[in-house]
Amino acid sequence: MTQEEVIAVLQDALKAELAAVEMYGAHAKAIPEAAVSEGVQAILEVEQEHAANLSRRIRELGGRPVEPGGPSTVAGRVATAASQALRTVDMLRLELGEEQTAIKHYAMAVAEIMDDEDTLSMLTEHLQDEIAHATWMKRQIRALGATR
Numbered sequence: 521m522t523q524e525e526v527i528a529v530l531q532d533a534l535k536a537e538l539a540a541v542e543m544y545g546a547h548a549k550a551i552p553e554a555a556v557s558e559g560v561q562a563i564l565e566v567e568q569e570h571a572a573n574l575s576r577r578i579r580e581l582g583g584r585p586v587e588p589g590g591p592s593t594v595a596g597r598v599a600t601a602a603s604q605a606l607r608t609v610d611m612l613r614l615e616l617g618e619e620q621t622a623i624k625h626y627a628m629a630v631a632e633i634m635d636d637e638d639t640l641s642m643l644t645e646h647l648q649d650e651i652a653h654a655t656w657m658k659r660q661i662r663a664l665g666a667t668r
């Protein structure tokens with residue numbers, strides 16, 4: 521993978537992280553169960569760190585990171601606008617979908633980047649965090665009695 525291709529992968533990951541931050545923020549406010557809401561808030565803070573890591577690495581590689589609130593994160597705001605009408609389990613399912621996509625994208629990048637060890641170790645950490653997030657969400661969905 522060329523450096524430009526690595527930067528493109530990091531930009532895509534950054535857009536997904538920013539969209540997740542927007543969605544999880546809306547969900548943390550909307551979820552009535554305090555323990556679930558606090559869990560989502562804690563995960564949101566990890567996603568903010570991921571976004572900061574990605575922005576820093578894109579700059580180090582000579583790129584210009586996308587900014588929050590722009591057109592590239594519109595998916596997060598669409599989900600945000602819809603979340604008032606959702607049940608907790610529906611919000612958790614949307615979040616789990618974000619995590620599952622992130623796991624696949626980070627795993628693909630970790631598999632394919634050959635020679636940029638700083639980027640590889642950052643992406644490996646993100647991957648492990650996303651797996652932990654997905655595990656937590658699956659557990660919440662099970663506890664709410666809805667595994668389908």
Ligand SMILES: [Fe+2]
Pocket residue numbers: 537566567570622646649650
């Ligand atoms: Fe993340």
Ligand SMILES: [Fe+2]
Pocket residue numbers: 563567619622649650653
């Ligand atoms: Fe995550």
